Amino acid sequence: MRTKKWNVLLTLTVLVGILAGCGGGNSGAGQDTGNGKAANPATTSTETASAEAGKTKVQFWHSLGGKNGEYIDALIKRFNDSHKDIEVVGTYQGNYDETVTKLQQAIASDTAPDVSMLERAYVQMFADSDVLEDLTPYMEKSGLSKDDFTPGLMGHSIFNDKLVSLPLNRSTPILHVNKTLLDKKGLAVPTTWEELKKVANALVEKKGKEYTRYGLTMPYDTWYPIAMISQAGGKFFNDEKTSTGFVGNGVGEKVFSYLKDLQSTGALYYPPAQDSGNIVNGMFTEGKVAMMFQSTGAIGGLSSSVDFDYVTAFLPKNDRFANPTGGANVSLMSSSKQKDAAWEFIRWMETDPQGGLQFILQSGYLPFTKKMVESPEIKELWAKEPNRKVAYDQLQYAVDTNMDVAWPEVMQEFFSAIEAIMYDSKDIPATLATFNKEAERILAEN
Structure with missing residues (x-):
């Protein structure tokens, strides 16, 4: 069954990738069509030099090009500057569907990254193939709960009683x-x-x-x-x-x-x-x-x-x-050899004020934790740009069928x-x- 799922996924994502246009939202998976899928001419990476000796390197694949790619690169730099023992290498892998195709191939060849962005509609495919790490024990160790996150954005996080992804760049x-x-x-x-x-x-x-x-x-x-x-x-x-x-x-x-x-x-x-x-x-x-x-x-x-x-x-x-909701979540791959370091990056990105909050303020995606929603920065943004608050308020009616x-x-x-x-x-x-x-x-x- 797992082999069949991988073959189906590979075939479909290639087909979907043909449909997907820059900014057009044509993948149909409920994608954010305003930004976040801007095309880059080739796969790029934030890695400019080999990791310093003694640092644990974490590979992170994402699907954000254009201005949002710059924002995610800045997020990674903030993490690396604040963590002396970990270096995250962020790599743009194309749009959501192209990233899924490359990830499927990488898993099959045992070359998958440690952390990957996944368009929320594809999370279940990977979860059912047992290639995503259950984040529950990591959450518990870090004093976190699924209740800390925005409820309307958690519909694609739990499969088979396992918490396998957390919201990141999400939209409606x-x-x-x-x-x-x-x-x-x-x-x-x-x-x-x-x-x-x-x-x-x-x-x-x-x-x-x-x-x-x-x-x-x-x-x-x-x-x-x-x-x-x-x-x-x-x-x-x-x-x-x-x-x-x-x-x-x-x-x-x-x-x-x-x-x-x-x-x-x-x-x-x-x-x-x-x-x-x-x-x-x-x-x-x-x-x-x-x-x-x-x-x-x-x-x-x-x-x-x-x-x-x-x-x-x-x-x-x-x-x-x-x-419905759209956009992407982030997952820890079960094949990762440095899960603790990879989780630290996810934890920081999801909860640290210098992590995802700054990315949300810059990009315009939805705040994905309750603390983020209550932060002075988000409240100030919404007071200045009430159009953005409408999107968050509408999450009370979010349903993905x-x-x-x-x-x-x-x-x-x-x-x-x-x-x-x-x-x-x-x-x-x-x-x-x-x-x-x-x-x-x-x-x-x-």
Whole structure:
């Protein structure tokens, strides 16, 4: 079974990597689309010289390029400067999916790092293959508990009664709003699907046959339909993990019919798959779309680019508020030869004020411990930038219903269904039924 899982993982992550675009969020695993996946031209490392004699070297693989790569490099430097006996070597391995592929290969060849960043949707795959260390005894020895962490971000940390990962660069999708445009029409920020439809349609502008402004947009990703499935009272997988939990009960049909109705009037602009995140961000900053479903990770970049009153809000509810989470966790590999030193790096990164807190302040990802949330630095940030607090407050409604070892493979089929419906206007019930049949086959094989 372990061999099969590795083979499936390798095949799927290669396929997903083809889809993943810089900043586009096209992997569909619930990724932060605003930043954190910026492309680097090649694998890079913070190691500039061999470790000094007597120092324990810890290899750390991550998926952060661009500005976030600089922030994680600075974090590593702060750790190394404050630990005379340990040297962490941080290596950028490409985007989330590329990192997973390289990690799978490294484990098979016994060359895995000591610590690795893992996009949260892939943690279960590695956990089920028994290659992640149970952090429980290390936590206990350090006086830590899972209760010290932000509850809405711990859904991908415990598998098979083992605590195998901790949150690091985490995000959620939220509603980004050009409030200036809404104010001109006397419209309030929508809180429900019905309000969203009315506001989105009211903000459409058209010259001849061409739309010059759309009401709403979102990147090409599975993240946003999954959020809406949960908002409509459904689940991605059923409780038994034998089928989906939104096909055949009207939920999936409701979600995609809603989106197609918006699309038909210009109320929704659904972007091309390639580079979709950058496309919709650009349209939003240029005022060509009034509202956007997008990651919390986009807040920093948008704030510095817009020239209008920009606010964020919870994703509008249907039956209820609900939102999936995204981004990555950090794990200790069970093959590590220096687990104590590796754990010290994780502990420091997660809890030391000079560790993850500074990274969160710089990058815009969500604070992942309760102490971090209560820190003067975060409180000052939220007072200055209330848009960021909205993202944290929405975590009370965080729910991830696509958790299963088969998710990466099912995800590809879901992408096909999304494309058929949103791009080709295929029949919604028939398309979802075909997808459901494939999902059931995959689930049965896993």
